Amino acid sequence: MKTLDPLAKLKILGEGAKYDVCASTATRVKKPGQWNIGATAPSGICHSFTPDGRCISLFKVLLTNYCEKDCAYCPNRAGRDVARTKFAADELAGLFMEFYRRNYVEGLFLSSGVTHSTGHTMSEILKVAEVLRSRYKFGGYIHLKILPGAADADVAAAMRFANRVSLNMEAPSAAHLARLSSSKNFTGEILDGMAKISRHLKEQPGVSHSTQYIVGAAQEADRDILQSVTSLYHQYNLKRAYFSAFQPVDGTPLATVGQTPLLRENRLYQSDFLLRLYGFRYSDLVFDTCGNLDQDLDPKLAYALHHPEIFPMEINKASFQDLLKVPGLGPRSAAKIVRVRREYRFTQPAELKNAGLVLKRALSFITIDGRFYGDRIKLAKPNRQNYTQLSLWGDTRDHLLTVAMADH
Incomplete structure (x- = not known):
């Protein structure tokens, strides 16, 4: 086997790591050419967020892309014809520190294929982290992947x-995971691993844990994924779930399966925000008869349109939790409205702009000092002839809420 230099390995193993999601965006190279101080590496670097909200550049890489697992969607699955390589623990730690000293990266995201055994691979992952912490005295951000079936002692050490x-869920249930892999055990490896992590969180309160779902690969519905996510948040102290729209890879069993629309991934993220940050319950989410979210409506607007008994609500009286149900209102703006109301009564729509409320989205769902300023829409079970809507958290490329005129 040809011996590769560290940067050649990084090209392969950085590319292989891109399928592990740790943020919604990745660093892109604007121009090809030689690496310079402050330049972005062509592979192996992505952006993520630390628990305190800082955006940092992560050295994102696999320890090895040799793998004994047979995941049907994975480009590194056993038996696939692909260039294979691996890092030694000292080699990878040294390469990371070189990148760190040059200010290319601020932290490490380390994952791996499973080679020889789960225990052997976890041991190598832990060696990298130990070398960084002990030999190099690196005190920065490290994100380590827990492999399915990892021993309790390895989880504690990580x-x-x-x-x-x-620890990646990949699929929301045992039946769904069985469609993706015959070599992974949902209860014995995945859920048991989640339980181990949850237990050790009590001993390491500064550590958080996340997971990832491959959306659409296992023929699951959005309801299945979000029910699973809700369970993880409540039972296993999960900090964050990531969703990766399935993209077929040549040479895998799912190569001929159509890719999952990115909009479906986006709706799952929006629903997850509602569950984590807006006080929504799983039962508040609106699904169609197949158990999927409406791709034409963001889930917060779908909730509002399905609950005419709640809307419009009075902006001067609604509780903080009720305000979070209003389209166009987020936690910060809702908190500011509650704070201002202690000394002031809102009487005009313009007064709400300073609180961060998006008037075009919110006016049809609130009253201000008893007066309704929105379009006169039918707040009943949604009828697509009565409204169109494309975005709740969109940017300037997205359309805002537009509502056709109708009677109450």
């Missing part, structure tokens, strides 16, 4: 070294 650990 959480002593890492700021965040993650």
Whole structure:
């Protein structure tokens, strides 16, 4: 086997790591050419967020892309014809520190294929972290992947070294996972691993954990994924779930399966925001008869349109939690409205702009000092002839809420 230099390995193993999601965006190279101080590496670097909200550049890489697992969607699955390589623990730690000293990266995201055994691979992952912490005295951000079936002692060790650990669910249930892999055990490896992480969180309160779902690969519905996510938040102290729209890879069993629309991934993220940050319950989410979210409506607007008994609500009286149900209102703006109301009564729509409320989205769902300023829409079970809507958290490329005139 030809011996590769570290940067050649990084090209392969950085590319292989791109399928592990740790943020919604990745760093892109604007121009090809030689790496310079402050330049972005062509592979192996992505952006993510630390628990305190800082955006940092992560050295994102696999320890090895040799793998004994047979995941049907994975480009690194056993038996696929692909260039294979691996890092030694010292080699990878040294390469990371070189990138760190040059200010290319601020932290490490380390995952791996499973080679020889789960225990052997976890041991190598832990060696990298130990070398960084002990030999190089690196005190920055480390995210380590927990492999399915990892021993309790390895999970505990990973959480002593890492700021965040993650164990990928991939699919929401045993039946769904069986469609993706015959070599992974949902209860014995995945859920048991989640339980181990959850237990050790009590010993390492500064550590958080996340997971990832491959959306659409296992023929699951959005309801299945979000029910699973809700369970993880409540039972296993999960910090964050990531969703990756399935993209077929040549040479895998799912190569001929159509890719999952990115809009479906987006709706799952929006629903997850509602569950984590807006006080929504799983039962508040609106699904169609097949158990999927409406891709034409963001889930917060869908909730509002399905609950005419709640809307419009009076902006001067609604509780903080009720305000979070209003389209166009987020936690910060809702908190500011509640704070201002202690000394002031809102009487005009313009007064709400300073609180961060998006008037075009919110006016049809609120009254201000008893007066309704929105379009006179039918607040009943949604009828697509009565409204169109494309975005709740969109940017300037997205259309805002537009509502056709109708009687109450």
